[in-house]
């Protein structure tokens with residue numbers, strides 16, 4: 001892709017407040033052309049909708065869009081300057097171009113990485129992915145048609161052998177027939193292999209696309225909306241594999257082959273007349289049975305799926321909390337829960353297995369009975385001279401084809417589909433969860449986010465909880481240093497997460513610099529806000545990966561300087577792998593204090609405008625605490641805003657305002673000295689009500 005066009009598309013996306021998928025440039029082909037059709041090639045290679053060429057003189061509301069001039073090249077056209085010239089910009093340059101007939105204007109239709117707007121269902125994601133490959137499936141259907149016609153050829157071959165070759169011993173005809181059938185079979189083989197390979201390749205691409213979509217969607221689920229456990233959610237996502245299983249070549253061919261049953265019945269009618277009644281009765285019976293089976297297993301597959309997800313959730317939880325379980329002799333308790341869930345899964349799976357076993361046997365018997373009835377009926381017809389023995393053999397082979405692979409595979413396919421359908425329902429559940437940044441909300445990209453933070457009539461309740469946080473009005477000005485204190489469970493961390501934009505209150509508004517936080521583009525918000533949670537959890541990778549998570553790599557020198565200011569450099573220096581120190585899955589490999597230092601080093605490197613720290617030094621010794629706080633203070637600019645949740649009295653000297661929370665409400669808010677004095681002069685009961693930390697109670 002031409003670099004200029006890529007940059008201009010990015011600029012256009014920015015003006016339209018659209019976040020492009022992070023890998024969109026990587027997915028574009030290596031086309032470096034800059035001609036008029038380059039934009040079409042680019043969007044086609046990305047799988048986006050075709051850009052819309054604007055005919056004639058563009059209307060004012062059609063701007064901004066891309067424009068190509070044969071002399072000046074590509075630009076983003078912003079708006080008319082006069083009636084005959086328009087403003088353009090691109091790569092930091094601005095210009096005014098005269099309008100002329102040889103300019104080409106294009107409106108680019110950006111895809112939404114999370115395809116918002118309409119309500120999504122999991123099945124529509126797969127359907128859209130299949131529909132994008134219409135051509136391939138049309139080719140597949142043609143191959144299926146040819147393949148089925150060739151199948152008829154083999155049955156007609158048998159008819160010719162019985163009716164012509166054997167009675168007359170004409171072996172020259174036999175040789176010609178055998179050669180002809182061999183050629184047909186080889187063509188069939190080639191068609192089947194090509195069809196299977198093509199479908200599997202596309203199925204893999206669909207798998208990549210849909211997995212990417214669901215992974216991104218699961219990541220963007222708002223933190224406060226994740227009421228289910230990590231293991232359960234992971235297991236729900238694994239349902240994708242079941243849907244993928246149904247989309248395999250064999251099941252798709254089964255569906256493709258089903259309509260050809262009608263063709264086969266027609267051929268039987270042509271060869272054996274009334275004999276066609278036999279498959280005409282047996283085939284609908286088989287389909288009816290399949291339908292009853294699908295209906296019968298529906299509830300059981302849904303329930304088995306839910307219990308299976310919970311079982312996986314328990315497995316993840318027990319492995320993750322092994323330390324607590326072992327130390328507290330919780331092994332038996334966990335085993336008991338595991339066995340109960342296992343029993344539940346078996347109880348739900350048993351009806352599915354029972355239906356499957358019974359229906360498979362019925363299908364086999366039906367198949368054999370159809371064969372017997374056909375031959376018996378055919379014997380009358382042959383004896384009566386209404387059809388030849390060869391035609392009867394051909395009819396038997398064709399009926400076998402309808403009843404055989406087609407019908408024999410149906411029960412298995414229906415069970416597979418039953419589980420896939422339950423997985424789709426579970427995936428719908430994930431799609432219905434609220435996202436960090438729903439596609440239908442604006443994606444504002446202000447120049448700056450430095451400004452007042454305002455909470456107005458905010459109410460936040462955790463799912464299932466009766467009470468939560470209630471803040472009538474709270475304002476934090478740029479440059480303020482605020483401490484948040486309160487008793488255990490008083491809502492300090494919740495408040496900080498709301499201010500960080502990680503939780504969205506059910507009522508009221510949270511604004512930053514006058515803009516509703518939910519409407520600000522997520523990347524800008526994350527750049528501006530540095531949030532250190534109470535427990536900084538590391539991810540699998542190296543120490544460097546964890547320090548730089550989501551940040552551009554500033555180089556080892558800058559990184560090591562930041563580590564020196566926090567004290568993390570001691571760990572780096574001591575370990576033979578240094579910055580490449582491996583962090584195992586689940587963030588194991590560092591002590592609690594070292595994890596906090598990693599988070600603080602990352603925070604210093606990200607250089608945020610708004611610092612939100614949740615008990616930043618609770619894991620640190622006194623010396624490290626001093627070093628870290630000095631580093632943060634040195635890094636903060638005058639207009640940096642600083643909000644720190646703490647239980648430590650000594651840290652309040654760093655802030656000039658203190659907010660006291662109790663029971664999810666602000667009970668005291670004012671300058672540090674004043675608040676401390678108020679707390680110290682109040683009675684103990686009042687202090688408890690106010691929710692002040694133990695240190696202050698002691699002082700009182």
Ligand SMILES: Nc1ncnc2c1ncn2[C@@H]1O[C@H](COP(=O)(O)OP(=O)(O)OP(=O)(O)O)[C@@H](O)[C@H]1O
Nearest residue numbers: 462463465486487488489490491492493494495534
């Ligand atoms: N994920 C959650 N789901 C449900 N309830 C929660 C969740 N997290 C916290 N709570 C509840 O919300 C209330 C406030 O919790 P929060 O973590 O904000 O308190 P805190 O003041 O930071 O406490 P601490 O000083 O112990 O860190 C508590 O009663 C807690 O039980």
